[in-house]
Amino acid sequence: MTRSRHAEIAGAGFAGLASAIALRQRGWTARVHESNPELRAFGAGIFIWDNGLHVLDSLGAYRDVLDGAFACTGYETRTDGVTRSFEPVNSPGSLRLLTMTRQHLYQAMLSAARRVGVELVTSSEAIGATPEGELLLADGSRLKADLVIGADGVKSKVRDSLQLPMERKAYQDxxxxxxTDRGPLKGGEWDRVIDFWATRERTLRILYTPCGENTLYMAMMAPLNDPAANAIPVDPEIWSAAFPALRPVLTTLADRGRYDLYEKTVLKTWSSGKVAIVGDSAHAMPxxxxxxxxxxxxxxxxxxVATEETDTVEEALALWQRxxxxxxDHTQSRAAELAASRSLASGMAWDDVGLRAARHLPTGTVAEFSAA
Ligand SMILES: Cc1cc2nc3c(=O)[nH]c(=O)nc-3n(C[C@H](O)[C@H](O)[C@H](O)COP(=O)(O)OP(=O)(O)OC[C@H]3O[C@@H](n4cnc5c(N)ncnc54)[C@H](O)[C@@H]3O)c2cc1C
Structure with a gap:
């Protein structure tokens, strides 16, 4: 009898959980190490386009995601009060886009991981890996595996320990x-995602995103050189002056929120020996x-999927990257151009350049969803 192959994975974020579930579904054993003492996502929302929904379906997490996620009616860009683009979504023949809290997505993936028997270890910090297939932990252990995965995010210690050539770039925003609570902003246009931009007195943006019956996610873009606008607690006067229609929710924020810079990380290669770098550790993007x-x-x-189609892990990693x-790479470079130019203020183009990933049917998925 052949023994099942084993993966040691650093990071229980979306990339680490997805890797573990997908390998486990293919007969591997998988152990995920999370440096935090708890398994949870932080309080923000997230957009998952058609491509990601197909992956969640294949991972067995889609039904749980559907139950409680928000299917907006359309995606509008409104700049200085004028609609620049509008596209229906989630209607027959249009793209699917679900919005939800990160915790909702995380919980669905965590449940899927537990169902298939992924081993999850908290307060377990990875400090590196060796190309021969060892994951190195802060407590001094060296864990041998057929495949090691560095899914430990943008500041990946696994990646850095392998000294993979890398470019990093930060952006101006x-x-x-x-x-927050949706308050009175419900029904009609308020069931859309609205990308509000202000470009006159001050450059500001609020990506208004319903995330459920009562939950609203706002991604509020403020340039680095505007400390008053990027401060937390959010100043409701600065933001309401630019977006008066959102005043009822802007005044409820108090000291909630978290400010992150736009960043891009490009690796020359996503693997070294038996180690794969997956997710933001390999390709963080604005x-x-x-x-x-x-x-x-x-x-x-x-x-x-690549591990099923090849004889060795090294061959799988080469096929995977090809x-x-x-x-x-395409998505990351387009995302970076949009971040540098702020050209989304002129409206989303809804073309193949920007939406190539959203329209892509990912490896290991099928066109028909298992749940409607
Ligand atoms: C402002 C903003 C908005 C975004 N909006 C969207 C969106 O709407 N849709 C979308 O698809 N993407 C979005 N993204 C991108 C998305 O958040 C990331 O691509 C995604 O979280 C990457 O997942 P990950 O698992 O690779 O990394 P992470 O989510 O960073 O997870 C890494 C995990 O590893 C753990 N960890 C870190 N170091 C160690 C260690 N040494 N040992 C063990 N564990 C460790 C961390 O605690 C964490 O749990 C956004 C990003 C930003 C910055």
């Missing part, structure tokens, strides 16, 4: 992400196309 997690989980699934990397 960052986002405050915050969840959130302008809302595809960072989508690409992370597509690549996690694609990696597991097959999956071009789409991620």
């Amino acid at each position: 960052g986002l405050i992400r915050v969840l 959130p302008t196309l809302a595809q960072g997690a989508g690409c992370a989980i597509m690549n996690a699934l694609g990696l597991a 097959r999956e990397r071009p789409l991620t």
